[in-house]
Amino acid sequence: MSRTPEQIQQAIKSIREQIDAFQQRYDSAAPDVTLLAVSKTKPVELIRAAMAAGQRDFGENYLDEALTKIETIGREACTWHFIGQIQSNKTAAIAANFDWVHGIDRDKIATRLAAQRPDSLPPLNCCIQLNIDDEDTKAGVQPEQLPDLCAHIAELPQLALRGVMCIPAPRTELDEQRALFREVTRALYDIKASYPHLDTLSMGMSGDLEAAVAEGSTLVRIGTALFGARPAKPA
Numbered sequence: 001m002s003r004t005p006e007q008i009q010q011a012i013k014s015i016r017e018q019i020d021a022f023q024q025r026y027d028s029a030a031p032d033v034t035l036l037a038v039s040k041t042k043p044v045e046l047i048r049a050a051m052a053a054g055q056r057d058f059g060e061n062y063l064d065e066a067l068t069k070i071e072t073i074g075r076e077a078c079t080w081h082f083i084g085q086i087q088s089n090k091t092a093a094i095a096a097n098f099d100w101v102h103g104i105d106r107d108k109i110a111t112r113l114a115a116q117r118p119d120s121l122p123p124l125n126c127c128i129q130l131n132i133d134d135e136d137t138k139a140g141v142q143p144e145q146l147p148d149l150c151a152h153i154a155e156l157p158q159l160a161l162r163g164v165m166c167i168p169a170p171r172t173e174l175d176e177q178r179a180l181f182r183e184v185t186r187a188l189y190d191i192k193a194s195y196p197h198l199d200t201l202s203m204g205m206s207g208d209l210e211a212a213v214a215e216g217s218t219l220v221r222i223g224t225a226l227f228g229a230r231p232a233k234p235a
Contacts, residue, residue: 003228005049011226012037012053015209019220022213030201030218036081038205038223040065044072046227051078059083059102059221063090070097083165083221085139092116095124102165102202102221103129105139107152114156123160126153127202132183133169140166143187150191163200163218164188170207177211185216 003011015035023029039047040061047058047069060066061084070080081100091112094101104110104126117124128149131140141149146164153161166184171177184203192198204212206225213220 003046005046005052008046008049008227009053012050012055015222015225018209019213022210026214028216029213030216033213033217034219036083036202036219036221037226038083038221039069039227040084040223042227044069047073047078050226057081059223063093067093067097086113088112096121098124100125100127100162102127103139104149104153105129105131105141107149110149110153110156110159114158117158123158125160125162125200127163127165127200128153128161130164130166130184130187132166132180132187143183143190146187146191147194150195154195161195161198163198163202164191165200165202167205168203168208172207174211177208178215181208181212181215181217 019033019035023033034057035055036057036059037050037055038059057079059081060069075097079100080098081102082094082098083102086094086101086103086109088108091109095113095116096118101113101124105128113124128146129140130143130146150161153159164184164187168180171180181203185201188198188201200219201217202219202221204217204220206222209220
């Protein structure tokens with residue numbers, strides 16, 4: 001059930017306090033952690049409530065829904081992140097309307113986004129998705145494939161490669177969560193030897209926030225803990 005605007009504003013305050021506490025607890029934590037509010041399926045009025053609490057970064061998975069929200073709220077009012085799997089027939093709209101994409105996993109998608117990015121806009125910020133669990137049902141490249149995709153994106157001036165992201169399989173134990181995120185952090189720092197400007201680790205959600213911050217995440221994607229649980233899909 002979605003929360004009231006007052007509950008959302010309190011949730012943002014609470015999540016930011018948690019992030020601050022984790023940063024102080026772990027020496028490996030990044031000095032700055034961006035809170036990305038995952039607002040998919042949530043109405044415009046709840047996004048506005050989050051904005052009233054100072055939230056400016058919003059993540060959307062469903063393109064048609066996102067475009068309606070962007071038109072209603074304003075392209076410049078927020079920083080818009082596309083965090084779903086990117087299909088070829090949607091790259092033009094994503095390139096024209098978003099500030100970030102999390103989840104590039106192949107050359108073709110990068111090439112299309114670059115070609116379709118309007119000249120009037122700055123380069124599109126990009127993260128490469130790592131399939132760190134090697135799950136058949138999830139997109140993403142293996143760590144050993146990361147150099148080739150980075151090299152391809154680096155040749156596209158309309159794209160600004162910023163780092164990597166991951167969506168790991170759920171784990172409940174903190175040590176297990178940290179061990180997986182540590183692999184992602186290592187993959188980024190290995191590739192930083194060739195691309196020292198990379199600065200983004202997009203990892204961590206409502207159920208593994210502490211582990212992600214502990215292992216150096218610079219951007220956490222929070223939906224449920226902020227907006228409340230999404231309704232179950234019909235059978």
